[in-house]
Amino acid sequence: MGKDAARAEWDNPMQFVLACVSYAVGLGNVWRFPYLCQMHGGGGFLIPYLLMLVLLGVPLFYMELAIGQKMRLGSIGAWRAISPYLGGVGLASVVTSMYLCLYYNVINAWSFWYLFHSFQSVLPWAECPVNSNLTGHVEECERATPTQYFFYRETLDISGSIEENGGIHMGQALCLLLAWMIVYLFIVKGVKSTGKVVYFTATFPYLVLIIYLIRGVTLHGAINGVKYMFTPKMEQLANPTTWINAATQIFFSLGLGFGSLIAFASYNQYNNNFEKQAIVVSMVNSSTSIFASIVTFSIYGFKATFNYESCLERVRLLLLNTFDLAEDTISLENVNHWIAELNRTHPEQFASLGGRLETCDLEAELDTAVEGTGLAFIVYSEAIKNMPVSQLWSVLYFIMLLLLGMGSMLGNVIAVITPLSDLKFISRYMSTKTLNGLVCLFCLLLGLGFTTRSGNYWFTMFNDYGATFSLLFIVLIEVITVCYIYGIKRFEKDVEDMLGHRLNWYWKIMLAGVSPILLITLFIFYIVNYIQGGTPTYQAWNKELGKSVVTEYPPYAQAFIGLLLASSVCCIPLTALYTYCKKRNLASGKRERTVSTVSA
Amino acid sequence: MLYRPKADTIRRRWQNNSHICFFTKPESNLCWVKCTKRIACNKQLHDLQHGQEGMLVWVLFLLCQGVAPALTQDLCQRDAPNGYKVRISLKTALGEDAYEWNQSEMFFFRATMAFAMRRHFQMETYNVDNIILCVQTSRVSFWFVVTSPDNATMLIPKADVEKAVRMARHRINNAFLLSDRTLEFLGIHPTLAAPVNPDTPPWLIVFGVVIGAVCAGIIALLVSSLLQKRRKEKGMTEDGQDEEDMQVKGVENGINLDGTYNRGFTDDDRFTKL
Numbered sequence: 001m002g003k004d005a006a007r008a009e010w011d012n013p014m015q016f017v018l019a020c021v022s023y024a025v026g027l028g029n030v031w032r033f034p035y036l037c038q039m040h041g042g043g044g045f046l047i048p049y050l051l052m053l054v055l056l057g058v059p060l061f062y063m064e065l066a067i068g069q070k071m072r073l074g075s076i077g078a079w080r081a082i083s084p085y086l087g088g089v090g091l092a093s094v095v096t097s098m099y100l101c102l103y104y105n106v107i108n109a110w111s112f113w114y115l116f117h118s119f120q121s122v123l124p125w126a127e128c129p130v131n132s133n134l135t136g137h138v139e140e141c142e143r144a145t146p147t148q149y150f151f152y153r154e155t156l157d158i159s160g161s162i163e164e165n166g167g168i169h170m171g172q173a174l175c176l177l178l179a180w181m182i183v184y185l186f187i188v189k190g191v192k193s194t195g196k197v198v199y200f201t202a203t204f205p206y207l208v209l210i211i212y213l214i215r216g217v218t219l220h221g222a223i224n225g226v227k228y229m230f231t232p233k234m235e236q237l238a239n240p241t242t243w244i245n246a247a248t249q250i251f252f253s254l255g256l257g258f259g260s261l262i263a264f265a266s267y268n269q270y271n272n273n274f275e276k277q278a279i280v281v282s283m284v285n286s287s288t289s290i291f292a293s294i295v296t297f298s299i300y301g302f303k304a305t306f307n308y309e310s311c312l313e314r315v316r317l318l319l320l321n322t323f324d325l326a327e328d329t330i331s332l333e334n335v336n337h338w339i340a341e342l343n344r345t346h347p348e349q350f351a352s353l354g355g356r357l358e359t360c361d362l363e364a365e366l367d368t369a370v371e372g373t374g375l376a377f378i379v380y381s382e383a384i385k386n387m388p389v390s391q392l393w394s395v396l397y398f399i400m401l402l403l404l405g406m407g408s409m410l411g412n413v414i415a416v417i418t419p420l421s422d423l424k425f426i427s428r429y430m431s432t433k434t435l436n437g438l439v440c441l442f443c444l445l446l447g448l449g450f451t452t453r454s455g456n457y458w459f460t461m462f463n464d465y466g467a468t469f470s471l472l473f474i475v476l477i478e479v480i481t482v483c484y485i486y487g488i489k490r491f492e493k494d495v496e497d498m499l500g501h502r503l504n505w506y507w508k509i510m511l512a513g514v515s516p517i518l519l520i521t522l523f524i525f526y527i528v529n530y531i532q533g534g535t536p537t538y539q540a541w542n543k544e545l546g547k548s549v550v551t552e553y554p555p556y557a558q559a560f561i562g563l564l565l566a567s568s569v570c571c572i573p574l575t576a577l578y579t580y581c582k583k584r585n586l587a588s589g590k591r592e593r594t595v596s597t598v599s600a
Numbered sequence: 601m602l603y604r605p606k607a608d609t610i611r612r613r614w615q616n617n618s619h620i621c622f623f624t625k626p627e628s629n630l631c632w633v634k635c636t637k638r639i640a641c642n643k644q645l646h647d648l649q650h651g652q653e654g655m656l657v658w659v660l661f662l663l664c665q666g667v668a669p670a671l672t673q674d675l676c677q678r679d680a681p682n683g684y685k686v687r688i689s690l691k692t693a694l695g696e697d698a699y700e701w702n703q704s705e706m707f708f709f710r711a712t713m714a715f716a717m718r719r720h721f722q723m724e725t726y727n728v729d730n731i732i733l734c735v736q737t738s739r740v741s742f743w744f745v746v747t748s749p750d751n752a753t754m755l756i757p758k759a760d761v762e763k764a765v766r767m768a769r770h771r772i773n774n775a776f777l778l779s780d781r782t783l784e785f786l787g788i789h790p791t792l793a794a795p796v797n798p799d800t801p802p803w804l805i806v807f808g809v810v811i812g813a814v815c816a817g818i819i820a821l822l823v824s825s826l827l828q829k830r831r832k833e834k835g836m837t838e839d840g841q842d843e844e845d846m847q848v849k850g851v852e853n854g855i856n857l858d859g860t861y862n863r864g865f866t867d868d869d870r871f872t873k874l
Contacts, residue, residue: 116803116810130792137792174807181814188821324737327691434823 223302
């Protein structure tokens with residue numbers, strides 16, 4: 001068949017598996033899973049997580065691979081083939097992927113920025129810069145920490161709120177340009193180039209993670225963090241949020257609903273054994289999450305112990321200086337004993353210390369759970385600057401972040417390009433290279449909006465609202481379409497055709513029963529949460545206070561959030577309506593013609 | 601110069617207009633004799649030791665009992681208006697190699713301060729005797745004041761002392777193997793090192809290298825695929841028959857380019873053809 005012979009293919013099944021691994025193992029494994037683990041009872045969180053993997057993750061992953069491999073088209077074409085009325089599902093996937101493409105590469109731009117700044121003798125986020133008259137440090141940096149100052153002021157040059165726009169940050173714009181050029185380089189020849197790139201992007205992060213694991217567990221105080229993480233707090237299992245978050249994490253971590261998996265699978269051989277591959281990739285993704293969280297927690301433990309000991313040192317110095325005692329009378333171990341002693345013997349002098357005496361608490365330091373960009377760029381860089389040979393660790397870490405981010409970016413961009421290149425009118429006029437170039441250029445130009453001074457606030461908005469709710473809706477429609485509209489029997493026959501054996505009972509029960517129910521529960525939970533949450537808010541950086549404050553979105557930003565959600569979700573009903581109208585016109589047109597011939 | 605005469609040889613406190621001898625506030629029951637000029641001190645001590653001017657021992661003993669001599673109270677005291685407090689953290693700076701802070705070190709400090717004052721006020725010759733230390737604690741902190749070399753009762757104002765210290769700070773630190781953080785002059789903030797501003801920020805250099813490599817990669821890929829296409833075209837025009845056959849095949853298959861033929865629908869007659 002001419003069309004099938006012209007379609008590109010992976011060189012071998014390994015490339016496909018590595019592409020899926022590279023796509024699924026992304027930044028969320030490093031910065032979202034450890035946070036959830038910490039919030040929901042440490043080791044105990046693994047129970048709902050693994051359960052959701054089995055009930056929700058693997059079956060949906062399997063379904064998407066099956067669709068892609070069977071239809072051999074991107075998401076728009078594949079869904080149109082399954083059910084012409086629900087071709088909008090594919091379109092919604094493409095729109096959501098497009099939003100993701102726009103803002104996700106900005107994270108890679110930040111990683112590049114930090115990577116390039118690691119090639120200095122003193123890491124720029126290790127110390128506060130001095131002010132203009134050399135008497136002290138810059139005020140904003142004094143109030144916050146040097147790492148926060150570097151992220152918010154020097155990297156982002158963030159404004160006070162989403163309303164205050166500013167110019168484009170040239171450094172960020174350059175890094176974004178570089179990021180898009182690298183994406184283009186990876187996809188320029190389609191799967192031929194992508195297939196070779198994924199060998200590197202899928203495996204090298206593991207190398208870095210292992211190196212970091214060895215470095216992490218040998219750090220002073222790392223054991224505190226690992227112990228803290230793995231101590232299960234079983235009472236968290238009674239909290240429904242734990243289960244919801246586990247399901248959400250599995251769902252987003254595997255990248256379902258974006259159309260990337262369908263696109264990847266469409267380049268497979270027809271008889272590729274995707275069943276085994278689906279299980280392998282899901283397992284690899286989850287184990288990477290757990291592995292990355294061990295690394296994260298050992299670094300947390302190091303940072304918390306370092307801060308705790310610095311706090312004790314400051315208290316010790318304060319006591320020594322106030323009471324003029326010899327240096328070796330108070331050591332770090334007996335600081336608390338001395339506090340009690342001095343309070344007893346010199347009460348007035350002790351009282352004069354007032355607020356300057358800090359309380360140092362290791363548990364409180366460990367409790368500061370952070371996720372997202374805050375974890376990756378602020379907390380981690382703070383820990384790295386205290387390690388010996390910090391430039392090396394910094395370079396390694398940001399290269400790892402880049403590879404994880406680039407791997408996921410490949411999937412996102414391919415999810416947009418594959419359906420576009422399948423469309424007849426585009427493939428007739430443009431070669432793949434030109435199409436790829438145009439898509440990258442378009443995303444770059446729009447993405448420059450995220451490099452402005454208020455860009456980070458828009459980024460957060462896209463991150464929180466652009467792909468969360470719409471994806472749940474898309475995947476829910478997908479599952480219902482495949483199981484009930486297309487029919488589980490037809491799906492079974494397709495799978496048998498490709499693999500050679502029928503679906504066993506596990507897949508049938510999960511796909512037709514358990515997964516839709518779980519998805520509907522998640523969906524209802526999201527809606528309820530959104531309604532109960534009141535006005536959506538965001539964290540605005542206040543330079544006077546040196547910290548983030550919770551601010552409400554202005555009305556136009558809220559309208560934009562609504563637009564983001566509606567634009568992808570509405571594709572489904574609108575396309576169904578459009579197809580219905582077109583068919584009706586076609587049908588009535590035929591009737592008219594038959595009437596006219598009879599009368600003639 | 602410090603001498604520790606035997607208690608029974610001390611006759612009295614000797615005072616003169618130009619050379620002052622006085623007793624420091626004793627840490628213990630011992631009295632120390634300090635002089636501002638060596639010659640006078642020798643004479644004085646000699647006199648004292650040989651009991652040339654007699655006085656009751658018990659008066660001196662009382663004086664030694666912790667009543668600070670009135671004169672030193674005027675010049676060097678805690679929170680002196682023209683004095684600075686110095687705090688030294690030897691163990692923090694040097695750890696195991698920390699030397700002991702004893703009277704020799706105190707003398708060295710006075711000598712260093714005299715040097716700093718000489719360096720700043722180039723005309724005037726300061727001496728060790730012009731630096732007066734007091735209020736020593738086991739933290740290793742003490743107060744010091746600087747007297748004028750011309751008039752021993754007059755103190756140098758705080759601002760001048762600060763200027764001298766700032767100028768010679770680096771030398772003072774190095775003399776004691778300490779740093780700005782471990783040898784603190786409370787009230788004199790260390791001047792922070794000026795930031796080094798290179799002409800090209802280093803990150804831009806690394807960025808240039810990486811983006812150059814990526815550009816080269818893209819151009820290489822595009823050029824290679826262009827060359828491949830030209831080579832294929834040349835090959836195609838030589839056997840043009842193949843091209844037509846391929847096109848005919850495409851038409852024959854009758855693939856509907858709007859969608860794909862989905863075998864899933866073949867056996868099923870429930871759904872009407874759309």
